[in-house]
Amino acid sequence: MELRVENVSVARGGITVLQGVGFAVQPGQVLILRGPNGVGKTTLLRVIAGLQPSVAGTVFGGGDAVAYAAHADGLKATLTVAENLAFWAAIYGTRGVEAALVGMNLVDLRGRLAANLSAGQKRRLGLARLLVTGRPVWVLDEPTVSLDVASVALFGDALRGHLAVGGSALIATHIDLGVAAEVLDLTPFKARIGTVSGDFDAAFGGDFA
Numbered sequence: 001m002e003l004r005v006e007n008v009s010v011a012r013g014g015i016t017v018l019q020g021v022g023f024a025v026q027p028g029q030v031l032i033l034r035g036p037n038g039v040g041k042t043t044l045l046r047v048i049a050g051l052q053p054s055v056a057g058t059v060f061g062g063g064d065a066v067a068y069a070a071h072a073d074g075l076k077a078t079l080t081v082a083e084n085l086a087f088w089a090a091i092y093g094t095r096g097v098e099a100a101l102v103g104m105n106l107v108d109l110r111g112r113l114a115a116n117l118s119a120g121q122k123r124r125l126g127l128a129r130l131l132v133t134g135r136p137v138w139v140l141d142e143p144t145v146s147l148d149v150a151s152v153a154l155f156g157d158a159l160r161g162h163l164a165v166g167g168s169a170l171i172a173t174h175i176d177l178g179v180a181a182e183v184l185d186l187t188p189f190k191a192r193i194g195t196v197s198g199d200f201d202a203a204f205g206g207d208f209a
């Protein structure tokens with residue numbers, strides 16, 4: 001499924017941060033989002049994943065097609081590694097927990113409570129969750145934070161496997177994932193200072209047009 005973003009503007013805290021963003025990501029393709037801290041990468045990814053509305057523009061192929069992974073790993077602390085994955089497999093109606101455990105090197109940790117995992121192990125579990133969603137479009141916010149070199153390589157393998165079966169990925173990252181990818185720098189889409197979103201405008205009486 002194609003992910004297409006047309007003329008999208010996004011806001012955080014009532015302030016528009018990016019304006020007029022447009023791109024498409026085809027099956028089998030990775031698009032890396034770049035740009036300085038605070039430019040709006042996280043905000044744009046949240047809009048594409050359907051977690052918050054855009055201020056303007058349209059996202060095609062987002063929402064239900066998307067598996068989103070970000071800083072909060074969405075793990076259940078009181079469940080084991082395997083139970084966490086089984087939980088997500090049940091939510092998404094998929095199988096493949098074993099393949100996900102192998103894929104992110106979690107087999108030996110399968111019985112450990114998520115609460116007791118190290119930061120990198122938690123991140124590996126968060127990424128293993130992607131493998132059980134069965135969703136075609138991965139939207140990932142700094143997926144390799146806390147990962148050691150070997151784990152980054154494992155993630156690269158998982159990503160290549162996802163692409164090979166027609167998946168795609170949109171990834172905000174500052175590091176080289178070792179996977180062929182297009183790169184989009186968001187700096188040119190930075191909103192003018194003082195651009196205020198419609199919600200904020202309405203809330204403050206419309207003096208901010």
Ligand SMILES: Nc1ncnc2c1ncn2[C@@H]1O[C@H](COP(=O)(O)OP(=O)(O)OP(=O)(O)O)[C@@H](O)[C@H]1O
Pocket residue numbers: 012013014017035036037038039040041042043044
């Ligand atoms: N809850 C919030 N309320 C108000 N402003 C916010 C909020 N969250 C983020 N912002 C601001 O919105 C802007 C965009 O933030 P965002 O997290 O999307 O940037 P980013 O490009 O992902 O940054 P980084 O590379 O540091 O992760 C930043 O200026 C940030 O300070």
